[in-house]
Each structure stands twice: as structure tokens, then as C-alpha cells.
Amino acid sequence: MSTRLRIFMTGVGGQGTLTATNLLAQAILDCGINVTAGEIHGMAQRGGVVESALLIGMASPKIGYGEADIILGFEPLETLRALPYLKPGGTVLSSTEYIPPLSVCTGKTENIPFETIKEKVEACAGKAYYLPCQALGIEAGAPQSGNIALLGALCATGCIPLKPEELAETIKSVMKPKIADINLKALELGVKAIS
Secondary structure: OOOOEEEEEEEEOOOOHHHHHHHHHHHHHHOOOOEEEEEEEOOOOOOOEEEEEEEEOOOOOOOOOOOEEEEEEOOHHHHHHHHHHEEEEEEEEEEOOOOOOHHHHOOOOOOOOHHHHHHHHHHHOOEEEEEOHHHHHHHHOOHHHHHHHHHHHHHHHOOOOOOHHHHHHHHHHHOOHHHHHHHHHHHHHHHHHHO
């Protein structure tokens, strides 16, 4: 496993994309590994696009097109939109559950079928994993914890130098006990989802 990794994370406002970024960065730091994280553009209002970058073993907080080793998509349309950042043969982990944009909600456009998104992901990714993140979050106790389920899945792939139990320790150290319990359950469900 390379100790130099670029991870591009994307979702929509209200999903906890930035929380997931900060938590993953803290967990990696807790393991004594250098990491840089940053928001790529704009904190969005609920439903708007949120992107962030996490770089392991590198100082720059930016990821250019074709540079990301891993894409974490907390929403399928955002996964599709992020694909230009993926390097050839990179890894994609994506939620299978939509949060439809306003144009779809108002009937101005139609949603892109998930099978179409999956075909486009698999045309450029070396590995791809799909999880029903919101459902896993609801099963854990809060739909927002679906982001932690995706992080758990990422840790379980072995693609990053962080084990699920190490992420669990960071969750316990930075979250209040009641919230930590929900997120620990989500982490466990994410790991099981790809096992």
C-alpha cells in the first residue's frame, strides 16, 4: 500500500462530507501519519455540492483531474460528477442512494439511472464498491451517519493505512458518547457491507 494517497470526497450539504473528512484526517493523524485535508470549494447550504480533499503523505490540499487514488461519493450523482478526478485504475466507493437535485425534484430533468452511473464508474475504476449509505445510517440510528458507514467500508478495503478499529478509537475520542455509539454502529455496518 502506498503511503502517498489522494482521496477526493464529495456529497451534498447535510450529509456530513466535511465531518467525514475531518474525522478521517484525525484518525490518520492519530496513527502518526502525515495528512493534509481541505475543502475544495464552498460550504454548501443543505442540498448543495460539498467537496473536500484528503492527502496522505503530501502537503498540498488540492487534487487535479486524473490524480485521485480514491473517490468517496456520498451521493451517486456526485460520484459521477467527481469521476474526472479519478486516476486510471483508482478506487471508487459510492452510495447507491440519491438525494435528488432541485432540477429533478421540480421535474425539469430526469435522474440518471444508477446502472448508468455504475457503468461509467467501472469503465475507469480499478475497484468499485457500492453501499446504501443512508439505509445503513438509519439502521445505525441517524441517516447522517451513512458517511461513517462509507468510511468504515473504505478502511475495510485496505486501500488506506487505517484499520476500522483505529477509526473507531478516533470516533470515541472526538464525539459525545451517544453520537459516538451511533457512528460506531454505522462504521461496523459499513465494514460488513463490503465483507
